[in-house]
Amino acid sequence: MSEIDPDLTESQADFARRLNVSRKTITVAKQAGRLVMRDGMVLVAASLARYHATAGGRADVAARHAAERGNAIPMLASAATGAVTSPETAGNEQIDADRTRYKAIALHADNQLVKLEMQQAAGQRFPLESVKHEALGVGGTLRAAIERLIDHTAPRLVATLDQAERRRIVAAEVDAIRTQLRAEFPRALRRLRRAKP
Structure with a gap:
């Protein structure tokens, strides 16, 4: 697969089609801070990395849903360990799901903090x-x-x-x-x- 231009942007609808998910799924991901936005558009390369890094739930369930949709979910390497997630190596799903959820919360908080700092620098917010x-x-x-x-x-x-x-x-x-x-x-x-x- 060819490298994605880091400055490539798409609408949320196009990004949903890229991932073969519903637009609602992308809207929820955006609200949870799982997408990187620029001027109202999805920054594709950064959003793909963050979306997959913060994916939660069970890999076997995700694979079953993908099979029902008629396409397989590619296995993703974990950013931290390089370990491949698959139904066979799902392991302790609850701990993974909790870790992923808290990671998404931390990312969302980081995004909000950056927004606040930018607004403060622009004179829209004050200490x-x-x-x-x-x-x-x-x-x-x-x-x-x-x-x-x-x-x-x-x-x-x-x-x-x-x-x-x-x-x-x-x-x-x-x-x-x-x-x-x-x-x-x-x-x-x-x-x-x-x-x-």
């Missing part, structure tokens, strides 16, 4: 400590504004007997707080962007 710091700052601004509202409006409210005038005074102070907070959020975002590593 949790920085976000907490800015949230505390915005909370402090809100608290100070509410204390100011009480200090500034209480004497005027006592001096005014007209209910409509009291409502107008409180509404004006609340609008001032709203304006102040609207201005504070973009400032906090700018500080987060400047502080990113």
